[in-house]
Amino acid sequence: MSPVVVYVLTGLAAVVVVLTRLRLRRSSRGAGRADIARGPVAVHTVAGVLALAGWSTFLLAGDSLSEDRASQLGIAALVLWWVTALAGLLILARWLPTRGRHAAPAAEDSWSDGPGLSVLGHVGLVVGVALFTYAYLLKIV
Numbered sequence: 001m002s003p004v005v006v007y008v009l010t011g012l013a014a015v016v017v018v019l020t021r022l023r024l025r026r027s028s029r030g031a032g033r034a035d036i037a038r039g040p041v042a043v044h045t046v047a048g049v050l051a052l053a054g055w056s057t058f059l060l061a062g063d064s065l066s067e068d069r070a071s072q073l074g075i076a077a078l079v080l081w082w083v084t085a086l087a088g089l090l091i092l093a094r095w096l097p098t099r100g101r102h103a104a105p106a107a108e109d110s111w112s113d114g115p116g117l118s119v120l121g122h123v124g125l126v127v128g129v130a131l132f133t134y135a136y137l138l139k140i141v
Helices: 003-023 038-064 067-095 116-137
Strands: none
Touching: 003 038, 003 067, 003 116, 038 067, 067 116
């Protein structure tokens, strides 16, 4: 895996964080089968922005930092990326089917017909973060 892949995945991860926030900004009720708690969305956004800032600094300025500082920044950014990815999976839980007499039908929105876009973005984010971790551990970046 080349560093270029890591840079491209970093850009895609930023898109996932921003689009999730834009998609769910107006209310707690977005597409899906259940209301979305504000906590996972806030954690996803805050951790995602901090992860993007830390990871970008690690990638772009890592050579100008001391080895210890670069290592600490890289590890902190990876932890934040994992928090972001897990919060994204919690956000995906709104698509899980509900059962029971009073269960509400799935709500749609103008972004897509179903969970496809959310699944692509958040499962892709988990895979991307796993590749970030792999690249960090093997000192590719």
